[in-house]
Amino acid sequence: MGNRSHRPCVLVFAGHDPSGGAGIQADIEAVAAQGAHAIPIITALTVQDNNRVYAVHPVSAQILLAQFEVVIAQLPIAAIKLGIVGCLENSLVIADCIRQIKQTQPDIPVVVDTVLASGHGDALANQDALQVLAPVLRCATLMTPNLPELRRLLVDQANEDDAHLAAILCQRFGCDVLLKGGHASGDQVRNEWYRPATAPIVEVRKKAWYWPRLQGEFHGSGCTLAAAIAGQFALGHQAQQALSSAQNYVQQCLRDAYRIAPGQFIPSRTQFQETV
Numbered sequence: 553m554g555n556r557s558h559r560p561c562v563l564v565f566a567g568h569d570p571s572g573g574a575g576i577q578a579d580i581e582a583v584a585a586q587g588a589h590a591i592p593i594i595t596a597l598t599v600q601d602n603n604r605v606y607a608v609h610p611v612s613a614q615i616l617l618a619q620f621e622v623v624i625a626q627l628p629i630a631a632i633k634l635g636i637v638g639c640l641e642n643s644l645v646i647a648d649c650i651r652q653i654k655q656t657q658p659d660i661p662v663v664v665d666t667v668l669a670s671g672h673g674d675a676l677a678n679q680d681a682l683q684v685l686a687p688v689l690r691c692a693t694l695m696t697p698n699l700p701e702l703r704r705l706l707v708d709q710a711n712e713d714d715a716h717l718a719a720i721l722c723q724r725f726g727c728d729v730l731l732k733g734g735h736a737s738g739d740q741v742r743n744e745w746y747r748p749a750t751a752p753i754v755e756v757r758k759k760a761w762y763w764p765r766l767q768g769e770f771h772g773s774g775c776t777l778a779a780a781i782a783g784q785f786a787l788g789h790q791a792q793q794a795l796s797s798a799q800n801y802v803q804q805c806l807r808d809a810y811r812i813a814p815g816q817f818i819p820s821r822t823q824f825q826e827t828v
Contacts, residue, residue, distance in 0.1 A: 559589040559628050559788040563653075564779065565646050565681045566617070567596040567608070567633030573818045574600075576771030579633060579779040581821035585801065591627060593619050595646070596638030602771045603815035610638030613645045620649045629653060633782035635775055637758030640684050647687040654691075661785035664692040665778035666701045676788075682707075694728040694791070695721065696778045698737040715744065722746040730795060732774070741765050745795055759792065761799055766806050769818035777802045809823075 562583045567574035567701040576592045587612050594617055599607035618673040632650060635689065637643040653660055666689075668681040689695070697705060699714060706724075718731040726748050741763045780801045784794035805819035810819055 560594040560630035563629045563632045571602045578775040581778045582779035583783040588786040589782040613641040629781045630786035634664045643687040650691040663782040664698040692727040698732045769816045
């Protein structure tokens with residue numbers, strides 16, 4: 553039989569992207585590159601290429617639930633990653649699935665990629681994106697919004713600056729927030745990690761990372777980061793190590809990205825060389 557290793561499992565709920573650049577394929581590749589194994593449940597079939605999304609067709613909530621019940625009966629789950637959920641009914645079912653797991657694993661990491669639209673602003677749900685996402689947000693232990701998503705999530709706080717908004721989001725949902733700075737300007741991308749605290753909101757911020765801004769636009773970079781973090785959590789790493797390693801991995805993916813057609817590049821996700 554040889555010397556076969558054990559890999560921890562990451563339960564992934566996400567949509568299918570036929571271009572192979574984002575969604576469930578990105579998640580599977582990113583989780584595998586960390587040394588974990590993805591258990592993929594497809595929430596929606598999309599019509600898209602490496603640049604634009606043209607349609608979203610949610611998978612039946614009954615099918616999602618049936619798949620979940622089968623895999624959870626047999627496979628131990630070490631972490632959970634959520635991408636697009638497709639519709640409100642799916643979101644409600646997924647939230648119930650997570651609550652079921654938490655009955656026996658209350659501390660299981662749940663990483664929510666707060667996808668409200670594609671990088672070009674195309675809709676990724678057939679209903680109001682915020683309403684669709686709401687049921688699963690309460691399940692998160694970590695959210696990974698970019699700057700536009702942050703402001704949509706807290707539209708009632710529109711006059712606040714980004715740092716204060718991230719702290720509010722962190723406190724409102726009682727989870728960690730990794731605020732991605734890719735939509736800002738400058739030679740460096742600044743990602744900031746916030747944690748819930750009893751201290752004043754301005755003291756919530758814990759750590760920031762700075763990464764060289766690479767030329768070009770990338771398809772599926774947000775999926776890749778959230779899935780990589782979930783993979784790191786599944787390996788048993790604590791938050792700071794998981795976030796550092798996952799961001800390092802994504803930077804390598806973007807640095808080595810390749811082209812399949814004009815437009816956005818595809819992150820090269822298949823290998824990860826950890827650097828200090």
